Amino acid sequence: MSAFVTGDAVRLADFSRICAQRTNASDYPLCLEVQGNVPIYQAHTLRNSDRLVVMNELHHLFRDGPGVVVVRQAYEDLEVVDRHSQVFDAIFAHEAAQGVAADHFAKAGSNGRIWNALQKAALQSPESFAEYYANPLLGLIAEAWLGPGFQVTAQVNVVHPGGQAQQPHRDYHLGFQTNDVVERFPLPLHALSQHLTLQGAIAHSDMPLETGPTQLLPFSQQYALGYLAWRRTEFIDYFQHHAVQLPLNKGDLLFFNPALFHAAGTNRTADRQRMANLLQISSAFGKPMEAIDRDRMMLAVYPVLLANPNLDSRAVVACTADGYSFPTNLDTDPPLSGLAPQTGQQLMLKALDERWPCSDFAAAVAQLRAKRQA
Numbered sequence: 001m002s003a004f005v006t007g008d009a010v011r012l013a014d015f016s017r018i019c020a021q022r023t024n025a026s027d028y029p030l031c032l033e034v035q036g037n038v039p040i041y042q043a044h045t046l047r048n049s050d051r052l053v054v055m056n057e058l059h060h061l062f063r064d065g066p067g068v069v070v071v072r073q074a075y076e077d078l079e080v081v082d083r084h085s086q087v088f089d090a091i092f093a094h095e096a097a098q099g100v101a102a103d104h105f106a107k108a109g110s111n112g113r114i115w116n117a118l119q120k121a122a123l124q125s126p127e128s129f130a131e132y133y134a135n136p137l138l139g140l141i142a143e144a145w146l147g148p149g150f151q152v153t154a155q156v157n158v159v160h161p162g163g164q165a166q167q168p169h170r171d172y173h174l175g176f177q178t179n180d181v182v183e184r185f186p187l188p189l190h191a192l193s194q195h196l197t198l199q200g201a202i203a204h205s206d207m208p209l210e211t212g213p214t215q216l217l218p219f220s221q222q223y224a225l226g227y228l229a230w231r232r233t234e235f236i237d238y239f240q241h242h243a244v245q246l247p248l249n250k251g252d253l254l255f256f257n258p259a260l261f262h263a264a265g266t267n268r269t270a271d272r273q274r275m276a277n278l279l280q281i282s283s284a285f286g287k288p289m290e291a292i293d294r295d296r297m298m299l300a301v302y303p304v305l306l307a308n309p310n311l312d313s314r315a316v317v318a319c320t321a322d323g324y325s326f327p328t329n330l331d332t333d334p335p336l337s338g339l340a341p342q343t344g345q346q347l348m349l350k351a352l353d354e355r356w357p358c359s360d361f362a363a364a365v366a367q368l369r370a371k372r373q374a
Contacts, residue, residue, distance in 0.1 A: 001224075003186040007179055010229045012238060019242060021219045023066045030057055036244030037066050037218035043074045043137060043253075055144035062145050062198075066218035068256035074137050074202070075251035084132045085204045085275065087125045088114060088156050112158035116290045117277065121154075122297040122320065130304045133319040134312045138200075141255050142281045142318075145198045149284030149323035149343070153292065156204075157264070159212060159274040165266040167231075168215070168239040171258035172197050172280060172289055174227040182227045190227050194259035196286035200279035201255075207248040211274040212265030214254065215243040221259035230261060239263070284324040294322045294344055295365050302348065303358050313352050321345040333371035344368065 001009070023037040030049055031039040039061060046054050061069055075081050091114050114120060122129040133152075142150045169175055174182050174193040182190070207213040217239055220226060229235045239261055248254060256262065267274055282288040297320045305313045321344035325335075333341045347368055351361045 001187065003188070004183070005187060005225065005228070006183050007228045007232070010225050010232065010235075012234045015220070015223045015226070015229065015235065016238065018222050019217060019219050019238075021066075023218065027065065028057055028061060030054065032072070035070075035246055036216075038068050038070055038216065038244065038246055039066065040246075041069060041071045043071050043076070046071065046137060046140065051140065054140060058141060058144035062221075062255075062257045064222075067221040067260040068216050068218060068254070068262075069141075070246055070248070071137060071141075071253040071255075072249070073251060074253040075135060078251050080131050081202070081204055081251050083125075083128045084121065084277075087121050087128050088117065088204070088275075088277075091117070091120050091124055091156075092158075111160065111163055112156075114156035116153065116292060117156045118152055118154040118290075118319065119292045119297055123300050126300040126304045129319075130301055130308065130311055130316050133316050136312050136315050137253065138279070139315045139318050141200070141253070142198055145195075145257075146281060146283045149345075150198075150318065151282045151284070151288050151323060152319045153280045153282070153288045153290045155278045155280070155290075157276055157278055159264060159267045161267055161269050161271060161273065163212070163264075163267040163274075165212065165215065166263040168217070168236055168243070168261045168263040169230050170227055170261065171199055173286065175230075175258060176289075177227075179228055179231065187224060190224060193227070194221060194257055196283045197258045198279075198281045199256050199258050199260075199262075200253060200281060202277040202279065203248040203250050203252045203254070204275040204277060205273065206250050207274050207276075209245055209247050209265075210268045211272050212267040213245050213248055213274070215239070215245050215263045215265050216256065217243045217261040220261040221257040226259055226261065235261075294320065295369055297321070298344060298348055298365055299362055302351070302361050305352055306355070306358070314349065317345050317348045317352075321348045328372045329374050332373075333368075341371075342368070 023034045025034045028039045030045055032042050033040050301320045323343055323345045325340040325343050328341055336342050
């Protein structure tokens with residue numbers, strides 16, 4: 001196949017053949033069961049198994065398998081989730097009072113959305129932020145697909161009763177581009193796009209099927225021309241006839257390859273809303289969707305980690321500080337060792353390890369920021 005193709009090369013028959021695959025549970029020995037072609041894992045199994053074995057199994061699943069996974073009971077203490085829901089509620093209330101626009105991906109009034117929920121939550125309640133993102137499964141699953149140095153952004157989505165389903169789509173990066181833009185990228189970059197991010201969701205409410213949990217089309221991430229196909233009528237029809245939905249419970253995780261065809265479902269209830277914290281986790285080699293003030297987050301969260309040494313600080317730091325050295329000013333920010341300057345994550349972990357006073361850490365963050373300026 002040519003490196004550069006147009007939408008004329010798309011074939012539903014090729015897509016259908018790929019999506020007709022069946023998930024064999026024996027290919028994923030750590031999973032509890034398979035439902036609707038989606039492997040279901042118990043959180044304690046992933047926590048207690050060899051890390052490299054887990055990461056190899058999950059990477060194979062995201063790339064060569066169905067492309068989507070559910071983890072049950074990822075948060076054993078649901079009060080951690082409830083406390084963070086209260087943080088989101090406070091942010092919703094503040095933004096409503098400020099007249100902040102809601103979700104521009106949905107019909108007005110059907111959804112509630114907090115953009116850049118990661119930074120807003122860290123600044124609203126660093127205590128809740130720290131205990132919430134200390135869950136090591138978040139980092140384990142992200143690293144299985146993206147490797148180290150990943151960056152997290154998050155957007156809270158609340159689907160109100162009657163909220164309608166989305167059109168099936170693929171996600172960031174190329175999933176956010178129009179077809180004429182996608183056609184300008186060679187096919188190897190289509191494949192690369194799905195390796196630059198991982199999509200996830202933390203359930204903040206129980207999500208029975210009638211509330212419209214995410215519709216998923218297992219194996220669809222394997223179709224090489226999918227970024228040119230998802231808007232086409234015949235592919236939308238195929239999705240609507242073959243997509244699966246799985247009920248989720250509060251504290252469950254859903255993660256999937258961003259190239260997987262998916263769509264939020266219709267909330268058919270009269271009195272139940274569906275709430276999820278949507279995670280978009282980016283490779284160190286890519287750029288996240290949202291601009292985040294990592295320095296402010298570091299200064300807010302550092303005192304909490306310093307006062308709570310039993311928390312998994314590495315998991316929280318990974319969600320807080322910049323894990324990549326570039327772009328920077330190499331005149332003023334030369335490499336410390338090897339070829340790369342110090343990252344925000346490395347600085348924060350060093351400060352925690354050496355128990356720096358907050359004032360010393362704040363000065364170091366300011367110095368790091370100044371060094372990276374052009």
